[in-house]
Amino acid sequence: MAVAFDSENPDLPPAGPPAGRAELLVRIFGPLLLLGSIVGGWEFLVRINEIPPYILPGPGLVVESLLDNWHSLYPSLLVTLRITFLALAVAVVGGVGLAILFSLSRWVELSLFPLAVVLQVTPVVAIAPLILIYVDNITLALLICAWIVAFFPILSNTSMGLASADHNLRDLFELYGASRWQQLLHLRLPSALPYFLGGLRIAGGLALIGAIVAEFAAGTGGTGSGLAFRILEAGWRLEIPRMFAALLLISFAGILIFLAFTALQHLLLRRWHASAASRER
Amino acid sequence: MSEPLFELRGVGKTFGSGTVALEGLDFAVGRHAFVSLLGPSGCGKSTVLRLIAGLLRPSRGRLIWHRRIARGDIGFVFQEPTLMPWASVFDNVRLPLKLQGRPRREVREEVERALSMVGLEDFAGAYPRELSGGMKMRVSIARALVTRPELLLMDEPFAALDEITRFKLNNELLNLWARESWTVVFVTHSVYESVYLSERILVMASRPGRITGEIPIEVPYPRDEAFRLSSRYTAACRRVSDELRRAMGE
Known part of the structure; x- marks a missing residue:
């Protein structure tokens, strides 16, 4: 049975023009324009009202301070990022591992999930001092704090994704005698991928927040200090532009983490998932 | 009727909720x-x-096979195409053979044969979302046929x-x-x-x-x-x- 696929064939998928270039321009330049207006307005207000820098430094001064203090801020950024990514890695391994365990055993899910919820709903800022008391190693304590906040979105989203595999596909796998391992590998994990990536985007930001909160609670000085300590230090010395500079670095780090995971999501899902694929018009 | 493949004798099915879905099927x-x-x-x-x-298992009665039926001898086509959206047309059709543990290079011919049966040999690399409803259904049929079912x-x-x-x-x-x-x-x-x-x-x-x-x-x-x-x-x-x-x- 040969079927000719031509323009007359009703079976052919509808053809459409490529995604609009205008949308791409708006997507890039829209936020940049808005950001530029805010920064410009901020500089203008500071200058026109002659606000002293120890109350509110202008963006120009903040950038200047960032460059001047790069030698101390950059190592601190690396410290914070190290904690963030370590916590995220542990959250991914633990969250995905536990979600797989939940999908394989209802008993394990019923027993452990409430505990995971308790961890999630308890504010990290409240537990951080306790963790710092009980754990001698500061890096490990910071890691635990950041992990607590980053872990839950990964666990929750991946669990939901693993459970969302199409029921007919599950029947098909059963019909062809697929083992539990084959079902997990070829059906449940791919079904869970969009959910996991959504969780990862949230967890990336939360891991950074967790690391910063833990650093605030720890308040340690020295060469191994993160950006939160630089903010505290600048506050004590009334170096407000430096404080803003550290804040700016944290924001940039958060934005970069978000963009990196968004790009990863796009890369992995663009051919098949509605959330990442462009819509023909 | 030719030599029977299977028969249902007094088959009934009651679901856990108590709903009697089927009763006394004989054919x-x-x-x-x-x-x-x-x-x-x-x-x-x-x-x-x-x-x-x-x-599903019958709650009553029996399903009798008159021939030995192995995995892959039954092909199933659902109302929806039921394709794996993350896999190409080729990989969707290959699924039953993959689950039998047969490596990709060994089954290429089988998959290509099934695709050509439904006229989709030129779409092996496409993803389900790039296909029309009719084409998706053909992929689903090709997948059911790839094991040469009885x-x-x-x-x-x-x-x-x-x-x-x-x-x-x-x-x-x-x-x-x-x-x-x-x-x-x-x-x-x-x-x-x-x-x-x-x-x-x-x-x-x-x-x-x-x-x-x-x-x-x-x-x-x-x-x-x-x-x-x-x-x-x-x-x-x-x-x-x-x-x-x-x-x-x-």
Whole structure:
């Protein structure tokens, strides 16, 4: 049975023009324009009202301070990022591992999930001092704090994704005698991928927040200090532009983490998932 | 009827909720036959297919196989294409062979053969979202055929398609069946489709699902568009419609 696929064939998928270039321009330049207006307005207000820098430094001064203090801020950024990514890695391994365990055993899910919820709903800022008391190693304590906040979105989203595999596909796998391992590998994990990536985007930001909160609670000085300590230090010395500079670095780090995971999501899902694929018009 | 492939004897199915889905099903299906199950929505047609496929167990009665049936001897086509959206057309069709543990390079020919049977050999690298509804259904059929099944179970496979595509796929299905000689059990709620395709129609009623009538369609194959316009087709459709109306208690 040969079927000719031509323009007359009703079976052919509808053809459409490529995604609009205008949308791409708006997507890039829209936020940049808005950001530029805010920064410009901020500089203008500071200058026109002659606000002293120890109350509110202008963006120009903040950038200047960032460059001047790069030698101390950059190592601190690396410290914070190290904690963030370590916590995220542990959250991914633990969250995905536990979600797989939940999908394989209802008993394990019923027993452990409430505990995971308790961890999630308890504010990290409240537990951080306790963790710092009980754990001698500061890096490990910071890691635990950041992990607590980053872990839950990964666990929750991946669990939901693993459970969302199409029921007919599950029947098909059963019909062809697929083992539990084959079902997990070829059906449940791919079904869970969009959910996991959504969780990862949230967890990336939360891991950074967790690391910063833990650093605030720890308040340690020295060469191994993160950006939160630089903010505290600048506050004590009334170096407000430096404080803003550290804040700016944290924001940039958060934005970069978000963009990196968004790009990863796009890369992995663009051919098949509605959330990442462009819509023909 | 030719040598039977399987038969249901007094089969009933009651779900955990207490719903009696099927009661007292007694019928046999011969090898290489094309049998349709016709009935209103909710009469348990899909449940019968799932029982035959081994996806459900009967609560009462027995399903007897007259030949040894192994994994891969039954192909199932669902109402929806039920494709893995993350996998290419090639990988979707390859799935049953992959689950049998056969490596990719070994099964390439088999997959290409199944794709060419449904006219999709040029779309092996496409993803399901890039295909039309009719093409997705062809992929689903190719996947069911890739293991060269003895029995093909089809659960209203063309119900969601437009009429032109449905007619086209009906013809293609009949051509393939004539060539490959599998046994087909086809579920539909369309009188016209069942008459066009089948050698035999089992009419079902609901609450509980049961077979109320059996109508042979004694028109030789191949059947084509001329058959759709013939008085024999109209007469058969009328006979089946009357039986269906009786089954629905009208």
